[in-house]
Amino acid sequence: MSIDWKEYQAAGLWDELINDHGGARPGADNLCQMLARLSDAELNARKTAAEAAIRTMGITFTVYTGEGSGSIDREWPFDIIPRMVPKAEWDPIANGLKQRVNALNRFIDDVYHAQHILNDGIVPRELIEKSKDFRRECIGVSPAHGVWSHVCGTDLVRDADGTVYVLEDNLRVPSGVSYMLENREVMKRVFPELFEDYRIMPIDDYPDQLVRTLRSLSPRKIKSPEVVVLTPGIFNSAYFEHAYLAQAMACELVEGSDLVVGKDDCVYMRTIEGLIRVDVIYRRIDDLFLDPKVFRKDSALGVPGLIRAWRSGNVALANAPGCGVADDKVIYTYVPQIIRYYLGEEPILPNVPSYRCVDKDSRDYVIANIDKMVVKPANESGGYGMLIGPKSTKAERRKFVRQILANPRNYMAQPMLMLSTAPTLVHNHAEPRHLDLRPFILSGAATYVTTGGLTRVAMRKGSMVVNSSQGGGSKDTWIVDVE
């Protein structure tokens, strides 16, 4: 017997599958028993089958190897033991996510129009005006349904006491949903028998929901609006996902050079039939590269005139430019107030307790306790530019203190959470590894939340960095209807 749950130790941590006494959490009995019955050889065979499926399905992601040396394609790291969440536990989380994204969209729309929330002093005006993601070009623009962030990926974590927190909102161009879908496909190939034992909620309607959301944004009220996915191209780390989604939605995958803006301020794509008008662009390139006439002049990825076409209301951009103003890590600390302000409701999902370095008291506290905190810059993603206090060197901490003092607005800090774990296969044994969860929320004419999301796992023992660019892996995530 290779996996012995009695030997499995996740002391002092919340484990997603196994309780403190080495027993299965509610609903997980069958899965745990089945895994324990597998011999070394069988476990290995399943693991190999998963790796082979990932290789032949070409599920890859791109890693930047540093300046000059370019990037390489790696096969997607996948752990064959699924993560399980009972549906009864998931449903309120899904409601909390809808509430949160709804409020954030109201916030962005307000910030680019009347700015009530700034006038009422709920969020300091200075924070917005000094934010490098606040785009003056977006002031006064009214996207359909008042929605700016049509596709949001919210990172959830669970602390040692079992509480689920929102760690961050990714409102700009979040990625990972294709891996969520592919993980399920791999899992079906590797453990088909488990899908008979469990009522695992399906996730594969995501592409349909996405295309429905995108079509609801079309400026032309026609039966089949022209929707395209705009990618920076094959060398982007998420290109796999761009191609995947375009195919799943049966729409064109375009690069900037495939599009052109006419004198009529409409967007067209170059096809073998000639030029065809485009209604909705699901853009997977950053704001600053969208339009060399407005943002970075050296951008070869964008489409000259695109922002003009968008401002004229002739094309919808999803996500809308400028929505990054709300996923700044300092704005994050205001989200509970934002929810109360726009919706008059209490937040369903809590934020991780956070300290804004711009407030003197908080700043002093952070600096005094920096060895216990996680310090985050306002506008980085992918885990870059962070200080993880308990794992840092003295020199790193000193450097961060200097950076905080030089630009306090740019930093916030949180106590180090002990992220929950789940059993992960390591040399034919199950060992606890830390993980998070990224569900995706779609907003257009209606709101939709994925059933579960992408579970990312820190494959290194003890590590809490789950980003695939830094050695993270992933698991299939099951929302299970347990009687």
Added chain:
Amino acid sequence: MKQHTLSKTAERIYWLGRYLERAESTARLVNVNSNLLMDLPRKIPLAWSSLIDIMGNREHFNTLYDAPDERNVVRYLTADQHNPGSLLISLSMARENARTIREIMPRVAFEYINDLFLYAKDQVSNPLSRSRTTAMMEGVMRRVQHIAGFLSGTMVHGDTWSFLRIGEFLERADMTTRIIDVRSVDMLELTEGLEPYSQLQWRSVLRSLHALQSYHLAVQEPIQQPLVLQFLFNNDELPRSLAYCTSRIRSSLRSLPRNQKPLAAINRVIRLLDSVDVAKLKAVELHAFIDNCQLQLAHVSRDIDRTYFHARLRVAHS
């Protein structure tokens, strides 16, 4: 809702067709040559270097290798990363083109193409003996044919399919002319006392085009130059003949929008083929005729490129 075919997508699937066809041709050429050399006396000069001439890059070869012996030529044609026409590069380009158009092919097609590339890469990571080379070339041909068959059986036979076919048949037509051209030049060098081997040579040309058995079935005469040339240029049922390739290109073009220019170009090739009796051509005339065919085929590629891939399009005014 009909999906529109992006110019870029059309271009990539066209090149996918070309590279897959090129890979298969290269693999077959290498194997046929091995087979031929086993039958030829050692004093015959052509040996392996004519393969480099077929692929059209002797000068480049000379910058990389000291002698055109079997080991070097096979390496150059299969594994060499510096030879833009090598089998491995063709497969890698096929894969890159396929990767970027996954959204318009059945998803598993990319898996097959990816597998094919990984197979070839893995095979050439160690030096290849003659028997391993033969097995690998067989492996490549079988996989390309599997992919072509799979695509034919599963892809919607619409615009993108037409571009795949056009790429495939333009490459094939081009390769057929190259093989005939180089081998007939070899034949010139093969005079004095070596005539018996001429028949062997034409047999290998037929083999290179997978057409030996078909020749026997269709022509029912002993192998001889005039009949082989007629068969390879004019037979409209042989899948690697010029007549067949050009007629497939024409029918694919007919299904595409805005096809006037490329259609006119392919019709010029077809008229050229009809206007000449290849059986009567002497060596020099044959060479000139083949040159002309290649030039006209190049015009077809050029017009396809200008019409569909890199058109200067005027933006509509409202």
